[in-house]
Amino acid sequence: MNKSVYDSPDQVSEIKRHILTVLVDNEPGVLARVIGMFSGRGYNIDSLNVAEVSNDENISRITIVTHGTSEVVNQIEKQLLRIVPVHSVTNLDQEGSSVEAEVALVYIYISDSNKKKVYQLCDLYRARKIENENNTTIFEIAGASERVNRFIKEINEITKVEIVRSGPVAISSIQKNEEE
Amino acid sequence: MNNEITGAEIVLKSLAEQGVEVVFGYPGGAVLPIYDTLFKQNSIKHVLVRQEGGAIHAAEGYARSTGKTGVVLVTSGPGATNVVTGLTDAMMDSVPIVCITGQVPQHLIGSDAFQECDTTGITRPCTKHNYLVKDVNKLSSVFHEAFTIAQNGRPGPVLIDIPKDVQFASGTYEEKNKIIIPSHRLFEPSPDFEKNKIEEAVELISKAKKPIFYIGGGCINSGPKASKLVREFINMVGSPVTMTLMGLGVVGSSDKNSLGMLGMHGMYEANMAMHECDVMINIGARFDDRVTGRLDAFSPNSKKIHIDIDESNINKTINVDVPIIGDVKQVVEKMISVWKDKKYKIDTDSLKLWWDKINKWKEVDCLNYNNEGKQIKPQYAVQRLYELTKNTKTFITTEVGQHQMWAAQFYKFEEPNRWLTSGGLGTMGYGFPAAIGAQVGHPDALVVDIAGDASILMNIQEMSTAVQYRLPVKIFILNNEYMGMVRQWQELLHGGRYSESYTDSLPDFVKLAESYKAVGLRAKTTDELDDVITQMIETKNTVIADIWVTKEENCFPMIQSGSAHNEMMLSKDQKQDKKSAEKGKILV
Numbered sequence: 001m002n003k004s005v006y007d008s009p010d011q012v013s014e015i016k017r018h019i020l021t022v023l024v025d026n027e028p029g030v031l032a033r034v035i036g037m038f039s040g041r042g043y044n045i046d047s048l049n050v051a052e053v054s055n056d057e058n059i060s061r062i063t064i065v066t067h068g069t070s071e072v073v074n075q076i077e078k079q080l081l082r083i084v085p086v087h088s089v090t091n092l093d094q095e096g097s098s099v100e101a102e103v104a105l106v107y108i109y110i111s112d113s114n115k116k117k118v119y120q121l122c123d124l125y126r127a128r129k130i131e132n133e134n135n136t137t138i139f140e141i142a143g144a145s146e147r148v149n150r151f152i153k154e155i156n157e158i159t160k161v162e163i164v165r166s167g168p169v170a171i172s173s174i175q176k177n178e179e180e
Numbered sequence: 181m182n183n184e185i186t187g188a189e190i191v192l193k194s195l196a197e198q199g200v201e202v203v204f205g206y207p208g209g210a211v212l213p214i215y216d217t218l219f220k221q222n223s224i225k226h227v228l229v230r231q232e233g234g235a236i237h238a239a240e241g242y243a244r245s246t247g248k249t250g251v252v253l254v255t256s257g258p259g260a261t262n263v264v265t266g267l268t269d270a271m272m273d274s275v276p277i278v279c280i281t282g283q284v285p286q287h288l289i290g291s292d293a294f295q296e297c298d299t300t301g302i303t304r305p306c307t308k309h310n311y312l313v314k315d316v317n318k319l320s321s322v323f324h325e326a327f328t329i330a331q332n333g334r335p336g337p338v339l340i341d342i343p344k345d346v347q348f349a350s351g352t353y354e355e356k357n358k359i360i361i362p363s364h365r366l367f368e369p370s371p372d373f374e375k376n377k378i379e380e381a382v383e384l385i386s387k388a389k390k391p392i393f394y395i396g397g398g399c400i401n402s403g404p405k406a407s408k409l410v411r412e413f414i415n416m417v418g419s420p421v422t423m424t425l426m427g428l429g430v431v432g433s434s435d436k437n438s439l440g441m442l443g444m445h446g447m448y449e450a451n452m453a454m455h456e457c458d459v460m461i462n463i464g465a466r467f468d469d470r471v472t473g474r475l476d477a478f479s480p481n482s483k484k485i486h487i488d489i490d491e492s493n494i495n496k497t498i499n500v501d502v503p504i505i506g507d508v509k510q511v512v513e514k515m516i517s518v519w520k521d522k523k524y525k526i527d528t529d530s531l532k533l534w535w536d537k538i539n540k541w542k543e544v545d546c547l548n549y550n551n552e553g554k555q556i557k558p559q560y561a562v563q564r565l566y567e568l569t570k571n572t573k574t575f576i577t578t579e580v581g582q583h584q585m586w587a588a589q590f591y592k593f594e595e596p597n598r599w600l601t602s603g604g605l606g607t608m609g610y611g612f613p614a615a616i617g618a619q620v621g622h623p624d625a626l627v628v629d630i631a632g633d634a635s636i637l638m639n640i641q642e643m644s645t646a647v648q649y650r651l652p653v654k655i656f657i658l659n660n661e662y663m664g665m666v667r668q669w670q671e672l673l674h675g676g677r678y679s680e681s682y683t684d685s686l687p688d689f690v691k692l693a694e695s696y697k698a699v700g701l702r703a704k705t706t707d708e709l710d711d712v713i714t715q716m717i718e719t720k721n722t723v724i725a726d727i728w729v730t731k732e733e734n735c736f737p738m739i740q741s742g743s744a745h746n747e748m749m750l751s752k753d754q755k756q757d758k759k760s761a762e763k764g765k766i767l768v
Contacts, residue, residue: 025365028312033304040305071495078492084309084329087364 013070017046019092019100019170020077022062025085026052033083034062043068043076047167059087063169092170100170104148105130106155107162108137114159121158125151144168184350187316187342188213191280194323196223197356200251202242202620203227204235208255209295210282213347215253227620227649230641232259234613236266237639240275241614244600245575246621247403249330252279257295260341261302265607267337268306272604273426274401276335278326279307285345286314299341308336314343316351324359333367334490335401367489369506378511381461381485381502382518388459389530390537391419394442394471397426397603398464398489400596402508407596409512410463411435416519417526420538422450424465425588426603433592439538443471444739445585448546448748449538454479455745456537462486464508467498468604469768477744487511546737546750547589554705558583558658558729561709562590562630565656568713574626575600575618579611579635582664585735587630609638612655616642619651626654626717633659634683643696646722654716655724657689660731668734672752673765689726698722741767 024030031050038045046065053061066076073091080089092098106127108118118137122129127141141151145168155161185193191214195203202225207215218226229235232254239250250270254263260281270277284293300312309329311322319342326338385391393414399406407430414421414437421431422442431438442450451473454460460482465471472478478498486493486500487508494503504511518524549559562583576591577600578584584601593599600618602610615629629636636657646653658664666681690700699719703712709727716725738749742764 025362029300029304029310032301036305075492075496078494082490082492084365 015067015069016073016093017065017067018073019098019168020064020066020073020080021090021092021170021172022064022080023087024060024062024083025087026058026060027085030060030083030085031062033085034064034080037079037083038064038066038076041079043072047165049167049169063167065168090172092172097174098170098172100145100168101143102145102148102166102168103140103142104152104163104165106139106141106152108139108155109160110137111159117158118155121151121154127151183352185353186213186217187319187347187349187351188217190316190319190351190353191323191342191347192217192221192224193353194320195251198249198323198327200224200249203251203253204229204238204242204617205253206230206232206235206255206259208257208259208282210256210284210344211253211259211280211347212282213344214280214282214342226253227616228645229613229616230644231639232262233265233609234616234639234642234645236263236270236277236279237607237610237613238617238620238642238645239277239279240266240270240273240610241577241600241617242621243275243277243617244400244614245597245618247597248621249276249278249327250617252277254279254281255295256282256284256299257297259295260297260299264302264306265605267303267339269602269605269607269610270337271306271308273602274335274397275337276330277337278323278330279337279339281339281341282347283312283341283343286343287345289343299339303339306337307339310339310341312341312343313346316346316349319346319351320354321359324354324356325361325365328361328366334398369489369510374504374506374511375514377502377504378514379518381504382515382522382524384459384483384485384502385417385419385461386519386522386524386526388419389527390453390456390458390534391417391526391531392453392457392460393417393419393421394454394460394462394465395421395423395427395430396463396465397424398487399427399430399508400464402464402489404596406507406509406512407431409509409516413512413516413519416516418528418531419461419526420453420535422446422454424468424471424603425601427465428588428599429593429596432594434594441588442745443468444473445589445735445737446471446739447589448544448737448750449541451739451745451748452541453538457482460484462488462500463512464488466490466493467496469497472498472745473739473747474742474744477746479745544750546748549733549736554707555730556703556706556709556727558586558660558727558733559590560706561656561658561703561727561729562586564709565628565630565713566591568710569626569628569717572626572717573622573624574598574628575615575622577601577611577615577618577627577629579629579631579638580606580608581632581635581666582660582668582733582735583630583632583635583658585665586658591630608635612636612639612653613642613645615653615655616646616649616651619646619653620649627652628654628656631655631657632664633657633661633686633689634663637687640692643693643698643722643724647696647698651722652720653722655722656716657724657726658729659686659689659726660729660733661686662731664733665735667732671732671734672740673761689724693722693724696722698724700724700726702726702728704728740764
């Protein structure tokens, strides 16, 4: 069940995180159509990512992280497919069927007292220091959101940081034939 | 270079190639080049409305009565914002519309120029698709795609925003058949679509003991042949059938299987049958909240088959057992052939018991009303209108409110596309311009807008349009001086506090008609009613018939918000239980 002016009789499935990957024609307004569908129908976007993935065909891939019951997410998928420039919608929530990654850039306030700890932690998480003209300590960490979360939690316990995150992108890991 | 024509010429050429005969519109600064081109040609007729809102409802009325795509042409800024209600209406009721809006020249976009607005931004959620055309060479392909999208799959409105400089620029025209639309942008049901599901559905129907067909507007959108096939299939099964507000006419009202309309103000027997059926066959309806009533008590013991062209309607509010995605015409045709091939036959004994039960419900006579006295009851007015027009080719449009429900209950529709009403959005002011559009599409037919005194004032300016084009539209006002449905809800749910629902200072509708050089008629008592209706029909001119009806009549039967199909209220004396009334009050 989904939305109605009436109460839903049986809320059956639990609320889960879902990653949707949406292939769209790269034309003006397409992102607004996708986002507008979410806000207009009262669905949630936890994060969103969009970039062109094929130069010749002019196609972009939008990765959306949302949460909801399977009924709600099912409705989201169908509503997305109604949008004219949408090619396909894939739900990557099946376990083991996809890989996901995101990037975070972390500006770390560093002092003599915490320097060692910071570098140790960054080493442990394979966060890479990014060289920059001002020579400030900016680290880049990439990987599954879980891992980035843990890193941020731990670095926060050591010192003050500023963070920017890309939000996850994901791709199906199921074997495909080349012809497809 | 020789083949180049201006953007404005491309617009007209595209419309002509798409077979457009008439455009409803209103000129303004940002569409002047198109109007200039329109002036120089004769193949496309333009109907000048008096407000853009009227243009789009007229296009809707034209589209729904003819099955063609309605075309609207308006200017930028206020021209575009005035069509937003109509676009939303067409979106909700799946009406194919192509709306052309002018836009300020490209170099001014974003500068808050005079009559500039973000038209594509504003209309994105209320169109199937929209375009801002920046390149004159893409104009013709955009038009051809727009017409296809408007009609394809579940129909709907498409908007094309054209900056003024693009209208002036020169470019090449591409013909319709040279345009290839990528398949992901359209809905293409494959020929063997859902074959297994169809077989499963037909088998389920054949085993039903208490079947009911629940028919919606999708059957009308699928074309007249769809209605024929649906009737044929229902006859083969021998099952009762009920229709939504949008589906009236798919099965004739006089058909022995028809239980009439269902839902909030539907027939008692239709709603009871929906509640108690064991197999429900939804064809082209979407389980709207006006139809279902309380969801947790909606048809609790039935297996549900749902045929819809729009996959997002499946399991949106009601979970179904057998979903079939496809066009009604194609799917029902397949169902019929499966039924014949497998020589299915429904169990006649159970079917007879089912009909006996339904006939018992019919005895309740849910549309019964007290028709004593000289004052005209609104129900009686619609009944007389039906009796006096039933042998004429008649199109009925309505506004929104009590009169709309009485029209749906008491006017008997025998054919599809004859009934034009704003169902999903519930737009007051829809009926009169829609009647104008229907009359443009059917110059010789009788077109009657059954209206309320409040609704009609929302687009009364279109009187001027109707008279200018000699459109003999009839406006049949059930005048009770109230916003009747608002008053009814206030009476039932808000302790009779009639907050702002009485209209003081209504115009004298007879004089109003006369001031537009139309004909005004009035009936104050039952004695005068038939004469006024007859005179209205015979007048070859635009007519307003002002029918004074009893002021405090309520529309029954009624499923109050928060109640279920089997909890219908048949009259005022029957009160809803307190708890569900309180729950219902917060709903719409």
